[in-house]
Amino acid sequence: MGGHLNAYTSREQTVYYAKSLASDVSTSVEILSDILQGSTLDPAAIERERGVINREAEEVDKNKEEVVFDHLHGIAFQRSSLGYTILGPKANIDTITRQDLLDYISKNYTPERMATAAGGVDHDQLVKQAEKLFGGLKPGAPRTEIIKKPTFVGSDLRARFDSHPTAHLAFAVEGASWTSPNYWPLLVAQAVIGSWDRALGAASHSSSKFAQQVSKYNLANSFMSFNTSYSDTGLFGTYIVSENFKQLDDLSHALQQEWHRVCLSVTEAEVFRAKNQLKTSLLLSLDGTTPICEDIGRQMLVYGKRLTPWEVDGLIESVTAEQVRAAAQEAIYDKELAVVGYGPVDALQDYNRLRAAMSPIYA
Structure with missing residues (x-):
């Protein structure tokens, strides 16, 4: 297809996105649907990705602006997940398991927490395809934990x-x-x-x-x-x-x-x-x-x-x-x-x- 597929994570969102010719939008949406709902999470791929993320962490450490803003969030929002770095500590990267990923996906990849968007596409056609491919997603279980607003700490x-x-x-x-x-x-x-x-x-x-x-x-x-x-x-x-x-x-x-x-x-x-x-x-x-x-x-x-x-x-x-x-x-x-x-x-x-x-x- 000659398209582009990528993903990134911010402190509050995870984004999976594809760019392609308008004629390939349908295929792109199918691929994104398969990634979100049908990933095999092969153990060998997980092991390979550990090294990739650790190298990304090394690159982040070289960017002083990123380092400063990570520290700023860490001290401003102490004892809150908003204060964590996006990549997390090396110990977590080295020990995270396939089951951890499956649990995270089942808890967070739910329809009420998702939004799809695109550029030059037929809106009605995209909605129909989204209903077909993502209509089987079950709403997430009611959250029992209380999400408290992070306290800003001087x-x-x-x-x-x-x-x-x-x-x-x-x-x-x-x-x-x-x-x-x-x-x-x-x-x-x-x-x-x-x-x-x-x-x-x-x-x-x-x-x-x-x-x-x-x-x-x-x-x-x-x-x-x-x-x-x-x-x-x-x-x-x-x-x-x-x-x-x-x-x-x-x-x-x-x-x-x-x-x-x-x-x-x-x-x-x-x-x-x-x-x-x-x-x-x-x-x-x-x-x-x-x-x-x-x-x-x-x-x-x-x-x-x-x-x-x-x-x-x-x-x-x-x-x-x-x-x-x-x-x-x-x-x-x-x-x-x-x-x-x-x-x-x-x-x-x-x-x-x-x-x-x-x-x-x-x-």
């Missing part, structure tokens, strides 16, 4: 390696879930703070005041604001890479001052520009059938329907500067803070001082 973790060429930092507060009324205002707040890379230059012309500060005083090589949402919680913060080790205290102070500024005095002009940037980035992220398919699947699981680009545009456009300030205050003002430092981070302020800087009195 804490810090510092992996100090003085020989490392750059310091990697992440500062985060508890963000908003997918369905929270603060989800869209915090996305706009993220766009106000923005992202920047020294290699791109033009900081003096950047709409981000934090980027202007970072560039003017050479505080960092790059930074990226993030607003990561899950079904019942989230993380709002900033990831920073810097080779200016001696000014990490100035860097953290500048970031927290910018957070407070967004809480208190973000302007209508900044919000207008941030909304346009956000709409542009969201639309550009849907460039291709794979991201559109992922977007549809995620929204079906979260909202029970697909939000069209026009609906998303309207939701973003309706956000006001007052709503951004209110959402930022609720997330940031005197709230718990999670901090991760990796590399030469000796000059990073003591955690108690960083936490104290979250107070309105400090601001």
Whole structure:
């Protein structure tokens, strides 16, 4: 067929997907159905996959951004499965059994937890085929365990390696879930703070005041604001890479001052520009059938329907500067803070001082 078949796992979803010519969609759906319902889980294949996953784990360890975000989830959501890494510890990879996989599939691969999505296909025909191939799936047994919302824990973790060429930092507060009324205002707040890379230059012309500060005083090589949402919680913060080790205290102070500024005095002009940037980035992220398919699947699981680009545009456009300030205050003002430092981070302020800087009195 010349198609493409793959799968990946995030912290809340597992995705199996196929890309093919429109004429081969029917065959692709049959293959996905067989994978989900008829996999033999051959013991030899399981043994072979252990080595593959262990090599993937080694590659993840080389990506410092991934390492920092794994640590950030680990300290922010302690004693919760959301704090676990996606690949898991090596001991689990080495000992997981075929029966463990069968139990997981029977518990989680149930129709009420699945969503299918596709690009250039006949919708009615796809629905009929899905009913035929997946109609025999039995609903999952009622869940007896109580799924509690993960508790956000203010804490810090510092992996100090003085020989490392750059310091990697992440500062985060508890963000908003997918369905929270603060989800869209915090996305706009993220766009106000923005992202920047020294290699791109033009900081003096950047709409981000934090980027202007970072560039003017050479505080960092790059930074990226993030607003990561899950079904019942989230993380709002900033990831920073810097080779200016001696000014990490100035860097953290500048970031927290910018957070407070967004809480208190973000302007209508900044919000207008941030909304346009956000709409542009969201639309550009849907460039291709794979991201559109992922977007549809995620929204079906979260909202029970697909939000069209026009609906998303309207939701973003309706956000006001007052709503951004209110959402930022609720997330940031005197709230718990999670901090991760990796590399030469000796000059990073003591955690108690960083936490104290979250107070309105400090601001």
